[in-house]
Amino acid sequence: MSELLIRNGFVFDPLQGIKGDRMDIGVKDGKIVEPGTLKNAKTIDAAGMTVMAGGVDIHSHVVGPKVNVGRLFRPEDKLFKSPYKSPTCSRMEMGSSVPSTFKTGYDYARMGYVFVNEAAMPPLHSPHVHEEIRDTPIIDNAAMPVFGNNWFTLEYLKNNEIENNAAYTAWLLRATRGFGIKVVNPGGSEAWGWGLNCVNIHDPVPYFDITPAEIVKGLIETNEFLGLPHSVHLHCNNLGNPGNYVDTIESLKLAEGYAPKNDFGREQVLHLTHLQFHSYGGDSWGNFESRAKDVMDYVNAHDNLTFDMGQVTLDETTTMTADGPFEHHLCSLNHLKWANVDVELETAAGVVPYIYSPKVKVCTIQWAVGLELALFSKDMMRTFITTDHPNAGPFTRYPQVITWLMSRAARDETMKTFKWLDKTIDATSIDSIDRELDLYEIAQMTRAGPAKALGISNTYGGLAPGMDADIAVYALNPENMPSDPTDIEKAFSRCAWLVKDGIVTVRDGEVIAEPAKRTVWVDVKVPENAQVQRDIYEHFLRHYSVKLDNYSLFDEHLHNPRVIEVDTTQ
Amino acid sequence: MKTVTLTLTNSPELMLEGQNITPDNFAGKKAAEIAALDVWEGKQKSPLGKYFTVEGDGAATAEETKIVLRGDCTRVKRIGQQMTAGEIVIEGNADMYIGGWMKGGKIHVKGDVDSFCGIGMEGGELVVDGNAKSHLGSSPRGEWRGMQGGLIRVAGSVANDTATFINGGTIVIGGDADIHVSTHGEGGTVIIKGNAKGRVGGQMVKGDIYVYGTIENPLPGFQMVGEVEQEVDGETARFAHYIGDLGERHPVSKGKTVYANLYTRI
Known part of the structure; x- marks a missing residue:
């Protein structure tokens, strides 16, 4: 019978509409309860601090075969790059862009996160995914099997057999203990088996003779037929290329006319992941420009869509995706090492290191595109913070992303380091945006929103009685926010307290307990x-x-x- | 210039990880403080003073600090790792990783060194009077950004994988080199005054290699384009000029394709 009372903090809980009220949060036996029902509670004094639910990450590559390829083929990602020695954890914490499983769990916990959705599980390799989930401490994990290039799916959808595809999807979710329907470059990764790609959403897949558009629509129908907690989770075609915003908006339009049908409180039928990589204009790297405004005009006007940012953090990182043809394309651009694999009837994957440099115009424009998407958004419950870890940057940089969103001064400070500042400003709108997000909006983007979109907002992402007692306390006083934006970053990097399942897990930024982690799956x-x-x-x-x-x-x-x-x- | 003399009086049973032996770490420290710095023998951490007697204090800055190592340091690794300034003189042999990731200053080894010396080097000077083993001036494992700058001079011969992924700087080898020289090189200069075994310049994109003797197994990816007279390391000589590796991609600069150059003396 463990009881805990988190007293006097400024509570931000968008799921209940609580906007920084000074409140107590009660915890009993791992669940949140009304504070009045507690009899003999230990107290955490959160006076002058910000209290939110534990963070929920909707899209991150943290476990599984391609993550491990990244770990194996980048020994230099560990050398001198993970010097932090925790005084409280004895497990090996190494790696920067592809950290070890232990570092992954600890670092998410230190930032106040409790749930991370692995963004792409090759079904054939699900045992590997689940073994790494087991080895990643503290955080609860789910993993989405990839469907967009699966032979069964392509055949059923070509014949418009939604009911059969639904039965297959249910079977595969159970076979892999998966969470939802992930789609990566629909059709394109299968075409890669022939050395080809699907260059737009109406370009048919070789042999199967079905278009990416038909795959996405068929999977939306399948998803709503089954009524899964999460929607279709889409990585669009033509990622990362100049002018791809046209294909992106066409992909978004595929969701028109569909309404969500589920018992989990989810309101979207399509989640667009790492939208930053899909919002580019121009027709070459020379006239590469931001089209975030066009994409966001569409997203703002359509309630049945959600998206995450995929923010470029201007670091050296490791790209890894089931978009096989894209990784080959990237390798021919940067000439660094390249790994690629084809997974039988199901998918493909590739891994290439990448350096997002403030000295390179394309990289600084990409940085601006990600922030523009969030700053143009009118509904932060449909807009989520990610870096598509590790593709656009490591997840450990979320605090920096939050700071950029909350502070124009922080954005200006970063822009001062750009070699091609004028060209970046010309090709984007970032310099004309003064919007600064507040803590309530950050709570929407990092907990409430992702939890709702994943269909798990009855358990995660909020602080209502009955939910899991996952509570993050940050040393930030909303009535007296620090004048130096780097203090915001520090507060979000190392939370003052993290309670997970009612157990005090992090104190002053150090992990002090490892509560049992879970694997969340959909049966x-x-x-x-x-x-x-x-x-x-x-x-x-x-x-x-x-x-x-x-x-x-x-x-x-x-x-x-x-x-x-x-x-x-x- | 103040001199700190370390004399190895109690030889380690295993290899000693001596990455703390740098002018940067010794600067501003008294002899007793230097003797208290950490070294690792296997999984055990001990003070430097357990193995070495320390005489003399460090100067205020690394630039003003000179370290002299006496005794048989054949099993002491990583001396001068990541040093930025100052001077180290090793009176005899030393083990692996001497001058690894070095940014400045000078290291003079009067005997032989083992493998991985001067890897990831960015600047400064590493002089070895004897021989060196493999991976001299090479890139660290997995890293594609090898030696960036500085000078490595080995009077004797070297083993294989010299200057892998070299990007800049100069390596001068007085004797022979075993296989794999400047593999994946994208800049820098390697001068071999003796003979080379083979695979010289494999997958090389940019940069220069000079071989004064013979190459036992030259690569087919290099094509002879003429003869040139050049001044190399202070002396002028005639060389046969090859370009390559023709099997690799090559950047175009100002309308001209850039190749790696291989020169053999005639």
């Missing part, structure tokens, strides 16, 4: 479907390198599961 009950059963059997017999019996995740790989049940048979 969908669907009616028996003999045709899909037979298709799965046939494909494994003919095409897979593993037997069907060995494909599904064995229970011993699954660590401390928290199952979200969806029943479509009712």
Whole structure:
């Protein structure tokens, strides 16, 4: 019977509409309770500090085979780059852009995060994903299997068999203990198996003869047919290329006419991930420019969409994505080392190191595009902070991203380091934006919003009684915000307190306990479907390198599961 | 200039990790404070004074500090690692990583050194009177930004993988070099006054290599384009001029394709 009272903090909880009121938060047995019901509580004095729910990251590459390739092929990412020696943790904390599992868990906890959604799980390699989830301390994890280039999905959707695709999706979520439908460069990664790509959303996939647009629409229909907690999570076609905002807006339009159908409070049918990489104008690197305004005009006007930023943090990092053709393209631009892999019937992946330099015009424009997306947004409950870790920058830079969003002075300070400042200002709108976000909006972008979009806002992302007692306290006084923006960054880098599941986990920025972490997955009950059963059997017999019996995740790989049940048979 | 003399009186059983032995760390410290600096032997941390007797104090700055190492340092690694200024003289042999990631100052080794010396070097001078083993002036494992600047001079011979990913700076080898010289090089100069075994300049994009003797197995990716007379390391000689590695990408600068140059003396 452990009780805890977090007293007198300025509480920001967008899920309940609480905007910095001075309140007490009660905790009993790992859940949030009314403070009045506590009898013998230990007290945390949060006077003069900001209290939020534990952070929720909607899109981050932290576990699985391609992350591990990044760790293996970048020994230089560890050398002299992770000097921090925690006085309280004895596990190996190394790596900068691709940290070790232990460093990943500890660093998220130090920033006050409790839930991280792994952005791309190759279904065939789900055991690896779950083993790394087990080894990542403290934070709860979910992982989304990739569907956008899966042979089953392509065949069902080509024949417009939504019900069969739904049955297959339910089967694969269970086989991989997955969380939702991730789509990476729909069709393009499959075309990469032929050395090709899908250059726009109407460019058909070789052999399958289905277009990316049809794949995305079919998956939205599948997702809403099943009523999953999260929506389709889309990495659009043509990532990272000048002029791609046209393809992006066309992809956004695919969601028109669809309404969310679920029991989890989710209001979008399509989540656009790392939108920064998809909001570029121009037709070459020479006249590369921001089109964040055009993209955001569309997003602001359509309630059934959410997005995360994918903010470039101007660091040396490691790109890794299931967008195989893109990584090859990137390698031919920067001539650094390159790893690529094809995952049988399912997906592909690539890894290339990348340096976002303030001396390079394209990089500083990318930096501006990400911030513009957030600053042009009219609804912060649909706008989430990410760096597409580690693609646009490491997740440990979220505090810096928050500071840029909260302070024009911090943005100006960074822009002073740009070699091509005038050209960057000409190609973007960043210099004309004075907007500074407040702590309530930051709470929307880092906890309440992502939790709602993931369909887990009954458990994570808020401070209402009955929810998990995940509470982050930051040494920031909203009535007396620091004049130096770097103090904001410091406060968000190392939270004063983190309580996870009612256990005091971080104090003064140091991890002092490791509460049991969970694996969150979605179990969908669907009616028996003999045709899909037979298709799965046939494909494994003919095409897979593993037997069907060995494909599904064995229970011993699954660590401390928290199952979200969806029943479509009712 | 103030001199700190370290004499190895109690030899380590394992290799000693001596990355604290730099003018930067000794500057502003008295002899007793220097003797208290950490060194690692295997997994055990000990004070420097357990192995060395320390005579003399450090000067106020690294520039003014000179370190002399006496005794058999064959099993002392990482002397002068990441140093930025000052001087180190090693009277005998030394182990691996001497002058690794060095930014400035000078190291003079009067005996031989082991592998990985001068890796990731950015500036300064490393002089070895004897021989060096593998990965001299090379890039650290996984790193594509190798030696950036500075000078490495080895009077004797070197083993393999010299100057991998070299970007700048100069390496002068008085004797012979084993296989792999300037692999993936994108700048800098390597001068081999003896013979080279083979794979000289493999996947090289930019930069220069001079070989005074013979190359036992030259690479087919290098093509002879003529003969030139050049002054190298203070003496003028005639060289056959090759460009390459033709199997690798090459940047174009001012309308001209840039190749790596390989010169062999005739």
